[in-house]
Amino acid sequence: MKKISKIYLALIFLFLYAPIFVLIVFSFNTTKSKTVFSGFTLDWYVKLFNNDLILTSLRNTLFIATFASIISTVLGTTASIGFSRMKRFQRSIAMNVNNIPIINPEIVTGVSLMLLFVFFSVRMNFEFGFITLLLAHITFDVPYVVLNVMPKFRQMDPHLYEAAQDLGCSPVKAFFKVVMPEIMPGVLSGFFMSFAFSLDDFVISYFTSGSTSQTLPITIYSMTRRKVSPEINALSTIIFLVVVIVLVLKNIIEKNNQKKLQNTALIDIETEL
């Protein structure tokens, strides 16, 4: 039984990773063949780094993901403060609307935003591009920030905030001294989640980008449609490596943070005393 389950797990991981590894292997292939490995080369990587279209769209993607995730984090966190203090009925309405972009098929969100932007672009005379992309990305990012921050408010002892004020903190100071440290893990994971979703988003960007500012996923899409060049394999390899590094770092940091949090909590109590 144990052996069978191990073999089964290995097969599933093989299924999940084999296609990715085939992509990676053929990024080093000297010819364009997708089946015969004829020799090792780094040519496709050199070509990739000289490909202006890819570099520009990478820059666009990073730009939009950074702006969208920062704005979303601020917007989502402040919204969560308000939501958490609303009456149950109002809060459930707010949360239901917040969850619409998560539940709705991506293509419907993309299409609905496209209709909105078309409507305004005709009347207010602006073009699809950076602004529409940014607005769309914020719209699908904030819900994840709210979903990450809200539970932290629920876990928090509400009396802490009141106690801080009783001890002489202004509401704003009490917020930054007491509430902020408590919700910080949720804020951070909301930030990283929205950054990652923005980097990766294709469907919604596809409908809201117009022709001027392409993001990396949109460029990847046009690459898969037009020419078959191992550059795309090289790009996959780099993206895969980045993902592995980020996830491993995230795991390590999370483990360290848990230890640190316990330590700082102790220190805080000591200094307070």
Place this chain on the structure above:
Amino acid sequence: MNQNKKGNGMLSYLTASPYILWMIIFIIVPLAMVAYFAFTDSNGQFTFEYIKSVGQYTNIFIRSIWLAAIATIICFLLAYPVAYILTRLDKNIHSTMIMLVTLPIWMNFLLRTYAWMTLLGNNGIINSILGFIGLGPYKLLNTQGAVVLGMVYNYLPYMILPLYTVMIKIDKSILEAAQDLGCNGAQVIFRVVLPLSVPGITSGITMVFVPAISTFIISRMLGGGSNLLIGDLIEMQFLGNSYNPNLGAAISLILMVIVLIIMTVMNQFDGDDDKVLI
């Protein structure tokens, strides 16, 4: 103190208002526009014409629902044992295993789907291996099977994760109790673990079915031109050759209704089972 509290209440509403305004402009108004476009013609006149004309695409709707359903079932059958095995592994490697399951999600799905394009092609690796044994070549790419495979490959982690999250919370002593009371391994799984993991099953089904039924890239990359899905149909009305936002909005609206029905049914299952358990 009392005054202070009142002030905070106001402050809290003030902090929520920017996002409430945002939600109205960028979530509610766009959806209202989808509904408006679906029920009006290009002159803004009220009409059922576009909703009705969706009827001529019934075969595409049925194909989408069918393929998404098959993909969801396969995902469930593959993922359930995975989740169960993961919960039984040594605690120290849990986070690593979960990382391994989530890692492919973060690789852009276009690249993952492209990988299968190269694997399944007539000159692809799978056909060359088959050819080596003296079989084929088979037409693997541009088939419905390839579309289902693409869906399963892309969304399998979304089935494994919720199942794992629910199963890891099941108290081990319940399983032991079942064994003490005479259940064998299979009975423990089917009579104890399965009913207790229903919330994970329903959220896994939603997380696979909703993106699968609305995809337009996987079908285009792996299914060729002949296996259009709802997503392709919508995309064609907005960005394709047959620009027709009214029809596109009507199709989107119906897709939303289908998704809503599925989710309501899933929630129903959740609720019912809780009651049965109590």
